[in-house]
Amino acid sequence: MKKNKRVVLGITGIRSEYDILSSVFRAIDKHMNLSLKVAVTGAHLSESFGYTVNEIEKDGFDIVDRIESLLSGNNESLRVKGLGIQLQGLVQTVLRIQPDFLLVLGDREESIAAALVSTYMNIPLAHIAGGDRVIGNADDQIRHAVTKLAHIHLTTNKESKARVLSLGEQEFRVHDVGNPGLDRLMEVEELSLAQVSGNIKFQLLETEPYLILIQHPLSSEIKDAYRQMKITLDAIKAMGIKTIISFPNSDAGGLEIIRAIAEYDSLPFIYTAKNIPRVDFVNLLRNAACLVGNSSSGILEAPMLKLPVVNVGNRQIGRLHAENVQFVSHDQDEIISAIQKAVYDESYISSVNGCSNPYGDGASSHKIAEIIANTVIDDNLLIKDITY
Numbered sequence: 001m002k003k004n005k006r007v008v009l010g011i012t013g014i015r016s017e018y019d020i021l022s023s024v025f026r027a028i029d030k031h032m033n034l035s036l037k038v039a040v041t042g043a044h045l046s047e048s049f050g051y052t053v054n055e056i057e058k059d060g061f062d063i064v065d066r067i068e069s070l071l072s073g074n075n076e077s078l079r080v081k082g083l084g085i086q087l088q089g090l091v092q093t094v095l096r097i098q099p100d101f102l103l104v105l106g107d108r109e110e111s112i113a114a115a116l117v118s119t120y121m122n123i124p125l126a127h128i129a130g131g132d133r134v135i136g137n138a139d140d141q142i143r144h145a146v147t148k149l150a151h152i153h154l155t156t157n158k159e160s161k162a163r164v165l166s167l168g169e170q171e172f173r174v175h176d177v178g179n180p181g182l183d184r185l186m187e188v189e190e191l192s193l194a195q196v197s198g199n200i201k202f203q204l205l206e207t208e209p210y211l212i213l214i215q216h217p218l219s220s221e222i223k224d225a226y227r228q229m230k231i232t233l234d235a236i237k238a239m240g241i242k243t244i245i246s247f248p249n250s251d252a253g254g255l256e257i258i259r260a261i262a263e264y265d266s267l268p269f270i271y272t273a274k275n276i277p278r279v280d281f282v283n284l285l286r287n288a289a290c291l292v293g294n295s296s297s298g299i300l301e302a303p304m305l306k307l308p309v310v311n312v313g314n315r316q317i318g319r320l321h322a323e324n325v326q327f328v329s330h331d332q333d334e335i336i337s338a339i340q341k342a343v344y345d346e347s348y349i350s351s352v353n354g355c356s357n358p359y360g361d362g363a364s365s366h367k368i369a370e371i372i373a374n375t376v377i378d379d380n381l382l383i384k385d386i387t388y
Contacts, residue, residue, distance in 0.1 A: 013042030023183035050275025107143035131160030178360020209289035217253025225253035308342035
């Protein structure tokens with residue numbers, strides 16, 4: 001019997017990536033010609049990282065499979081072993097669900113696993129955020145590899161679109177839609193600071209600034225993860241500004257960052273969390289004085305909120321960014337100086353308030369749903385050619 005709607009299987013493996021994908025999932029779920037199914041894997045299913053599959057359930061999406069694949073630790077081999085588990089599980093999911101399209105974002109294990117399944121099982125793959133450039137992390141190479149396997153490219157900016165085309169991808173496959181993470185910022189309801197403070201049970205006042213700290217390990221600097229986090233935390237300690245710390249991702253080195261955080265979380269002006277619910281997190285970003293660390297949120301989403309960012313270390317180096325970002329090395333004095341500028345320098349704050357976002361206007365998700373709904377699935381789509 002012919003299906004009335006095109007079935008899209010979205011694959012998600014971690015909180016940060018789902019926060020961007022969630023608005024896309026919602027647009028697909030609401031589309032009259034699409035039916036969304038979700039496969040959940042990786043850190044979403046780990047208690048150590050907040051068991052964030054609960055957030056997906058609360059959003060009401062149809063979770064058709066839970067593929068437990070996270071092997072947590074500091075060994076470089078664990079991510080690729082987990083990838084192998086994901087790959088086998090995803091094959092079984094696809095055999096059972098028989099989707100018309102696969103959908104992934106970015107540069108992690110789930111994206112390359114989906115790309116391999118797509119290629120060998122002849123199912124078109126839509127890939128969000130191909131063409132982005134970040135130096136020094138294995139994820140950058142994975143992102144470009146997924147681009148060469150994907151059938152539809154949904155880039156977040158003009159530079160990334162040009163980079164995808166320079167890889168030899170055919171022009172009809174490449175769409176510059178912007179960053180769907182911005183859609184989420186516009187969709188999330190506004191809460192007062194008092195409401196958010198009550199939700200997370202940590203006192204935040206309109207009359208005093210606070211920081212948000214999110215620092216992830218870098219695959220090429222795993223052995224330095226603990227030391228690097230200690231430097232950032234020493235800067236935070238020296239300043240004494242209230243700080244919300246969210247745990248890092250599940251990559252190798254993440255446990256060392258968590259170990260460092262544990263040595264400082266008894267300080268009365270520090271609040272730590274494995275995971276902060278999206279509505280609270282977005283509203284914390286809306287009211288924060290500065291985002292510190294190396295999260296992609298500082299590059300992709302903070303410009304829309306006119307939020308100053310202090311990016312510490314090499315993660316995000318080389319990535320397209322707005323005027324709201326200061327890049328500093330792992331040096332306590334540099335970090336303190338940059339935070340002081342972000343929080344107290346009225347001239348700098350004014351310049352950040354005037355920054356523009358190169359990642360779109362917050363209307364990406366609808367564009368993505370329409371592209372997936374209207375792309376003809378035929379040999380022209382499935383049989384890829386190179387333009388040089």
